[in-house]
Amino acid sequence: MIRLPLRRAALLPLAVIVLYLPAWLGGSPAIYSAAVLIAILAVMSYGLDVVVSDLGEVSLGHTVFFATGAYVTALLSTRTGAGAWTTLAATIVAALGVSAVVGLVTLRLREFVFSLVTYAVAVVAVTVAANWAFLGGSDGLRGLPTLDLSVAGLSLTAGNDEELWPYAFGLLVVVIYLIDRFRHSRLGTAAIMVHQNPRLATMSGIDPARVRLQVFLFSAPISAAAGWLYAYQRAYVSADILETYFLILMLTAVVLVGRRQLLGPLLATALVLIQEKFFSFGGYVDKIVLGSLLVLVLAFFPQGLMGLVRPLARLARRRQPASPVATTLENPK
Numbered sequence: 001m002i003r004l005p006l007r008r009a010a011l012l013p014l015a016v017i018v019l020y021l022p023a024w025l026g027g028s029p030a031i032y033s034a035a036v037l038i039a040i041l042a043v044m045s046y047g048l049d050v051v052v053s054d055l056g057e058v059s060l061g062h063t064v065f066f067a068t069g070a071y072v073t074a075l076l077s078t079r080t081g082a083g084a085w086t087t088l089a090a091t092i093v094a095a096l097g098v099s100a101v102v103g104l105v106t107l108r109l110r111e112f113v114f115s116l117v118t119y120a121v122a123v124v125a126v127t128v129a130a131n132w133a134f135l136g137g138s139d140g141l142r143g144l145p146t147l148d149l150s151v152a153g154l155s156l157t158a159g160n161d162e163e164l165w166p167y168a169f170g171l172l173v174v175v176i177y178l179i180d181r182f183r184h185s186r187l188g189t190a191a192i193m194v195h196q197n198p199r200l201a202t203m204s205g206i207d208p209a210r211v212r213l214q215v216f217l218f219s220a221p222i223s224a225a226a227g228w229l230y231a232y233q234r235a236y237v238s239a240d241i242l243e244t245y246f247l248i249l250m251l252t253a254v255v256l257v258g259r260r261q262l263l264g265p266l267l268a269t270a271l272v273l274i275q276e277k278f279f280s281f282g283g284y285v286d287k288i289v290l291g292s293l294l295v296l297v298l299a300f301f302p303q304g305l306m307g308l309v310r311p312l313a314r315l316a317r318r319r320q321p322a323s324p325v326a327t328t329l330e331n332p333k
Contacts, residue, residue, distance in 0.1 A: 015173060018169065019166070019169055021035070022035040022162075022165060027162070029160070029161060029162070030277070030278075032160075032161040032162045032164075032165050033161045033277075034273060034274065034277045034278070035161075035165055035168070035169075036161045036164050036165050036168045036233055037233070037273055037277075038266075038269055038270050038273050038274075039165075039168035039169055039171065039172040040168055040171075040226050040229050040230050040233065041226065041246075041249060041253070041269050041273065042172060042253065042265050042266040042269040042270070043171055043172055043175045043222060043223075043225060043226040043229075044062075044066050044222075044223050044226035044227070044230075044246070044250060045249070045250045045253035045254060045265040045268075045269055046175050046176070046179055046222055046223075046265050047062055047065060047066075047219045047220065047221075047222035047223030047224075047226070048062040048219065048223065048250045048251070048253075048254055049179070049219075049253075049254045049259075049264070049265050050179065050182060050191075050215060050218060050219045050222075051215060051216065051219050052251075052254050052255075052259065053254060053259035053260045054182075054183065054188060054191040054192060054195065054215065054260065055191050055194065055195055055211075055212060055215045055216075056194075056195035056196075057107075057110070057111070057114055057115075057212070058111075058114070058115045058251075059106075059114075059115070059118045059216075060115050060116075060118045060119035060122060060247060061102065061106075061118030061119060061120075061121040061122040061125075062118075062219070062220075062223050062247070062250060063122050063125075063241070063242050063243075063246045063247050063250070064098065064102070064121055064122055064125045064242070065095050065098065065099060065219075065220040065221075065223040065224045065227070066223045066224065066226055066227040066230070066241065066246060067125060067129065067227060067241045067242050068091070068094050068095050068098050068220075068224050068227060069091040069094075069095060069223070069224030069225060069226065069227025069228040069230075069231070070227035070228065070230055070231040070237045070241050071129070071135060071141070071227075071231075071237055071241075072087065072090050072091045072094045072224075072228075073087040073088075073090075073091060073144070073227070073228045073231040073232065073237070074136075074141040074144055074231050074236075074237040075135075075141065076090055077144050077145055077231075078141055078142075078143055078144060083148060084147050084148050084149050084232070085149060085151070087228060088225070088228055091221070091224050091225060091227070091228040092221045092224065092225070094224070095220040095221040095223070095224035096217055096220065096221060098220065099216050099217050099219075099220030099221075100213075100217060102118070102121055102216075103212070103213045103216040103217065104213065105117070106118050106121070107209065107212045107213055107216060108209070122242060122247070125242055126239050126242035126243075129238075129239035129241075129242060130238075130239035135239075136237070136238065138238070138239065139238070140236055140237055140238025140239070140240075141236070141237045141238070142235070142236050143235070144231055144232060144234075144235040144236065144237070145232075146158060146159045146232065146235075147164060147167060147229075147232040147233075149167065158232070161233070164229075164232070164233055167229070168229060168233075171225060171226075171229060172266070175222055175225070176262065176263070176266070178222070179262065180262055182218060183260070183262075187211065187214055187215065187218070190206050190211045191211055191212075191215050193206060194206065194208045194211045194212065227241070245287055245290070248287075248290055248291055248294055249269070249272060249290065251294055252268060252272060252290060252293055252294045252297070253265040253268040253269045253272070254268075255268075255294070255297050255298060255302075255304055256268035256271070256272075256293070256297055256304055256305060257304050257305050257306060258303055258304030258305060258306030258307060259303075259304065261304070261306060264304070264306075272290060272293075275289070276290075
């Protein structure tokens with residue numbers, strides 16, 4: 001009999017609720033579109049989460065991996081007719097290759113310099129994508145087919161957001177599971193040690209450079225897989241996928257709820273996109289709100305919303321009246 005830890009077992013009914021939530025909320029095209037986008041961009045953010053939260057490095061170039069997944073999918077599906085399984089495999093391979101090159105160059109650096117160089121990589125990437133005809137230039141790549149994951153005679157296709165939602169949800173669940181397993185693995189433990197005390201990690205026989213590269217290689221395909229599904233949902237890929245908006249969204253998703261919170265990136269992404277989709281201020285105001293939110297969290301709540309909740313919870317426990325102690329009084333006679 002398989003026994004799940006209580007915390008993980010509690011996620012099972014929650015997953016069922018999330019799966020059927022769009023239908024319970026009315027099942028309109030707008031609801032399903034928002035749900036799919038939340039799942040995709042949450043997956044994108046989980047890729048950055050392990051680098052920031054576990055490795056302690058702020059990568060400003062993770063949009064490159066997201067774009068890698070989208071562009072590889074668009075190129076293969078429109079020019080060679082490759083199916084979704086093929087484009088997914090190619091996306092993972094391409095992300096590993098790009099992250100290996102970027103990681104070998106940038107992970108020799110630390111903190112601010114690392115962030116600066118990874119941002120420079122993103123700037124170069126958006127310039128190349130916008131001007132290289134092979135990638136569609138400023139016009140982008142259009143005409144992607146619908147998602148088709150059919151296998152062994154089993155039809156698994158998605159022609160709209162309602163049909164795409166189960167696949168987006170499935171990808172999200174797989175990624176959350178992988179993140180959880182990573183954080184309970186030897187690599188996850190080594191990453192935390194390298195983050196908190198590199199010298200102690202070295203004395204313990206851990207190679208910090210190798211661990212950083214391995215975590216980077218683990219994170220890149222996650223963000224790339226989000227780009228893979230995003231390309232199918234949008235049916236169009238252009239250089240705007242490398243916009244600063246996606247970077248700010250990723251960073252906000254990582255820090256808003258709190259670092260190393262398993263559901264943190266998902267909850268933060270949902271909060272941001274629900275505001276943008278259903279309570280939008282219009283124009284560029286939403287982007288200003290998103291950027292301001294990131295600044296406020298970093299300035300006043302560096303531990304995220306969980307850093308605010310924990311002290312309040314402790315204060316509430318202290319204010320609870322003490323339980324009366326029952327005593328037995330003897331009646332002297």
